Amino acid sequence: MTAIILAAGQSKRMKSGIPKVAHSILGVPIIKWIVGAVRATGVDRVVIVTGFGASSVESLFQNDVLFVRQEQQLGTGHAVMMAADFIDDEVLVIPGDVPLITGPTLCDLIEDRRTSDSDVSILTFAPEDPAGYGRIVRETDEIRIVEDADLNDSMRDITEVNSSIYAFSGGFLKNSLVKLSCNNAQGEYYLTDIVVHANSVSTVAARDDGEVQGVNDRIQLAKAQRYAQEKINLQHMKDGVTIVDPNTTYIAPGVTIGQDSVIEPCTFILGNTVVGKSCAIGPMSRIVDSEIEDDVSVVRSEVEGAEVGRGAAIGPFSRIRPGTVLERETKIGNFVEVKNSRIGQRSKALHLSYIGDANLGGDVNIGAGTITCNYDGKKKHKTIIEDGAFVGSNTALVAPIKIGEGSVVAAGSTITEDVPPFSLALARSRQVIKTDKYRQKTSGKENEK
Numbered sequence: 001m002t003a004i005i006l007a008a009g010q011s012k013r014m015k016s017g018i019p020k021v022a023h024s025i026l027g028v029p030i031i032k033w034i035v036g037a038v039r040a041t042g043v044d045r046v047v048i049v050t051g052f053g054a055s056s057v058e059s060l061f062q063n064d065v066l067f068v069r070q071e072q073q074l075g076t077g078h079a080v081m082m083a084a085d086f087i088d089d090e091v092l093v094i095p096g097d098v099p100l101i102t103g104p105t106l107c108d109l110i111e112d113r114r115t116s117d118s119d120v121s122i123l124t125f126a127p128e129d130p131a132g133y134g135r136i137v138r139e140t141d142e143i144r145i146v147e148d149a150d151l152n153d154s155m156r157d158i159t160e161v162n163s164s165i166y167a168f169s170g171g172f173l174k175n176s177l178v179k180l181s182c183n184n185a186q187g188e189y190y191l192t193d194i195v196v197h198a199n200s201v202s203t204v205a206a207r208d209d210g211e212v213q214g215v216n217d218r219i220q221l222a223k224a225q226r227y228a229q230e231k232i233n234l235q236h237m238k239d240g241v242t243i244v245d246p247n248t249t250y251i252a253p254g255v256t257i258g259q260d261s262v263i264e265p266c267t268f269i270l271g272n273t274v275v276g277k278s279c280a281i282g283p284m285s286r287i288v289d290s291e292i293e294d295d296v297s298v299v300r301s302e303v304e305g306a307e308v309g310r311g312a313a314i315g316p317f318s319r320i321r322p323g324t325v326l327e328r329e330t331k332i333g334n335f336v337e338v339k340n341s342r343i344g345q346r347s348k349a350l351h352l353s354y355i356g357d358a359n360l361g362g363d364v365n366i367g368a369g370t371i372t373c374n375y376d377g378k379k380k381h382k383t384i385i386e387d388g389a390f391v392g393s394n395t396a397l398v399a400p401i402k403i404g405e406g407s408v409v410a411a412g413s414t415i416t417e418d419v420p421p422f423s424l425a426l427a428r429s430r431q432v433i434k435t436d437k438y439r440q441k442t443s444g445k446e447n448e449k
């Protein structure tokens with residue numbers, strides 16, 4: 001069985017320089033949502049028809065899907081013709097702009113065609129406003145699909161519409177594609193016209209209209225995102241996660257969150273992220289592609305591409321960048337940026353610091369205003385700070401540099417040479433005091449009074 005996904009269209013209604021299917025919902029490109037649902041049915045092969053902005057669609061995938069090009073976008077029927085070489089015994093056809101379709105619904109459709117042994121089974125639905133969709137016109141012993149632009153007045157009231165998702169018998173599809181013409185209001189080869197050539201047509205009503213909503217413009221894109229957001233949030237709540245304000249919480253598909261975690265408002269948890277149990281995430285936080293263990297708090301902060309150990313506390317206003325590992329019970333505070341660094345257990349950097357390309361042991365204290373000077377204008381260099389070291393406030397650590405175990409760096413130091421274990425490093429000029437320099441000199445007359 002092959003699935004053919006139609007994604008060559010120019011997406012005129014999006015008014016966009018990038019193809020519609022490359023626009024994202026909850027951080028995931030539309031086309032990836034569809035491929036995910038298709039994979040869940042267990043199809044053998046996924047073929048994507050690309051055209052407008054083809055390379056930006058193709059670059060979203062590795063080698064797990066096949067691509068065919070439709071150089072001129074002459075309609076959905078024409079798009080399927082481009083994939084004719086891949087027609088198997090059974091073919092699923094899905095438009096690239098119905099992102100919220102699910103595996104189980106596609107399985108219903110496949111199953112329906114098999115049991116009814118029809119040439120084609122069409123997934124239909126009845127939206128509140130059918131405008132724009134092709135209508136399912138049922139006549140005595142024929143089913144037709146009539147495009148919105150080709151409707152006559154009596155058909156306009158039909159509420160049952162075509163989702164544009166079909167299960168075909170491969171033989172029927174192959175023989176009938178050649179019969180399509182472009183004799184219609186839009187001058188296109190409509191895939192919908194293939195239905196009149198079938199001996200047997202069956203239909204399956206979608207379980208949920210939301211799943212089959214098309215995304216043709218940015219208003220529909222926002223609606224689709226809202227639907228996906230609600231559905232995902234609902235599932236997490238059912239699974240024991242508190243979401244304080246589901247309307248402002250954006251969680252990507254595939255994210256897992258442990259029981260008794262609390263997600264505060266205005267929070268994004270995106271990409272391949274795992275959040276453990278009893279975490280407190282948000283408000284106003286964004287976590288992307290990260291692994292967060294149990295009992296972690298992230299408040300008003302950004303975390304991307306990081307591993308965060310049990311009991312760590314991040315924020316408010318921290319920025320954790322890719323390649324960072326925060327071991328258990330670490331504390332990263334306000335206006336601290338950490339990049340590509342390991343912070344050992346119980347170590348703290350609570351205020352106003354930059355830690356980049358560094359390796360910190362356990363129980364290290366980083367004073368306010370500490371900067372790892374990791375970049376010399378050409379290369380990045382490493383900073384190593386061993387267990388139990390204490391770095392005083394407003395310190396510049398000029399990498400490559402090593403601060404030995406248990407040593408102390410005095411506040412205000414600029415450290416350019418390694419500090420041996422258990423020693424004190426002072427690298428600042430001595431304070432000078434000029435006594436009474438600014439005391440006003442008293443005049444002799446005043447003394448006389």
Ligand code: UD1
Nearest residue numbers: 006007008009073074075076079095096097133134164214
């Ligand atoms: C299509 C259906 C309509 C259905 C609706 C459901 C047709 C003629 N109409 O209309 O019956 O109710 O979907 O959402 O099929 N594409 C190509 N090459 C082309 C033209 C389109 O690859 O030459 C792709 C588009 O990128 C898109 C998909 O096919 O992903 C559907 O095309 P679109 O123009 O959005 O069709 P609709 O007008 O929505």
Ligand code: CA
Nearest residue numbers: 097214215216
């Ligand atoms: Ca569409």
